[in-house]
Amino acid sequence: MRPARIVVPETAKVGEIVEIKALIQHPMVTGHTAAGANTEPRDIIHTLTVTYDGAEIFRADFMPGIAANPYVAFTTVATVTGDIVFTWTDDKSEVTTAARTLRVP
């Protein structure tokens, strides 16, 4: 499990569009051969999936062009009180999950 950080508003009204921002610690090793350098093999997070109350709301395919310690932000419509669960998977099949609860009173 890598350090990860998800920022979601604590509460939202039904129908409100909320912005979700997330970061994870990962070097995102490109594997590109730099001239004269010994390059490490590629090791990047290739997939991020996000569910809200169990259903997928967002998915991303990352390539080596995504910056180290990947950042992503997107929006979702608040529907019910539920967990927003992030799952990041890297080339070594290492999986990190982190969650925040969005309360919709």
Place this chain on the structure above:
Amino acid sequence: MKGWRTGLAIGLALAVWRSSPGLAEEASPSLHPATEYLSTGMKAEQADLARNRGMLWVDQGAALWRQAQGVAGKACADCHGEAEASMRGVAARYPAVDATSNRLLNLEGRINQCRTTRQQAQALAYESNELLGLTAFIAYQSRGLPVNVATGGPAQPYVEAGRKLWNERQGQLNLACAQCHEAKAGHKLRGDTISSGVGTGYPVYRLEWQGMGSLHRRLRACQLGVRAIQFDQGAPEYLALELYLASRAAGLPIETPALRR
């Protein structure tokens, strides 16, 4: 060979800058945090804790703070409680001379002293995510508070040693820290803008490093830039420089975790 090329690159870059038309701005004599030399985009990124990647290390430090470690089986929190209260303002006072050992300790050194003597665990390595995390976490508790190091008494000889190093020409480019950071603050050096060199946001997330790094890592980069002999992280020379930098920066706010190019 690599350093020689770096020197050449810096010189050539300077030549290019000088030959190009545009504004000429003399450096301001007052000190500014390096953040002021960032673009508005990077400033916003540093200020937004949801986007500031340094916060990943702060979180990591917060987790370590609560973890039992070493033969003593104690967590930092077992002795110090909530860091939000017990560590508030601490980073602003470091480096400081440790009363018992009479040694100059920076925050990293202080943390490692508690690691080895209180937790009876192995010292954490410089630039390890663990030490960067704990240092950033503790410094974060002082975010916004003014730098306020003791410079008198037992600290005085260290301040003087640091000041001497700051003004001493060094390396194959024969440049002193002051020549860049006082005379040339605000000037461009290739893709970079030279700041006053205050170092009030460390550990910082530096884009060039694609990660977090200590103040001493930054000092190594400056020394390499002028082709000088670099010291090791934690070396007495860097500790003295760090104290001198903090004495210069007195009153400026702690910005950890800052974002740098």
Place this chain on the structure above:
Amino acid sequence: MTLVRVDRRQALATLAASLLAPVTVRAAESDPSMKPPSALYLQARTVLANGREIRTARVTLDLPRLAENGNSVTLKIDVASPMTAADHVRTIHILSEQNPIATIGRFHLTPRAGRAFVSTSVRLATTQNVHAIAEMSDGSLWEAQAESVVLIAACIDGG
């Protein structure tokens, strides 16, 4: 060897002098001549289009004109879309004209997004155009492009 050393010392002295002389700086580096899009980019674009037209409209790509370090450039993409079950953005593709791999990332949205928006940080190997291409639920493709001048991305100090 001796000759080289002398040259080198002289060069260093000149460099140091130039560093200390009054320096004229510009607020921003000027555009170096833009390279034509790479073959890899053109190929990635062709594969993505798969015979469909890519129209320039509906997408807004907010990319800094000047990237201070190509290791991380934060961009924002907005697409004009009602984001309903019948009419929404399915995928946003980010393509680079000059990176060693043309596709930077793909972001899959659902109507539950409420708004067709994504932001991320990307690596830019050099000064170039970046493209944001939105693929709609009806299969149509829309794009925006923006140029970013990348200030030296390589280590200035190697440290």
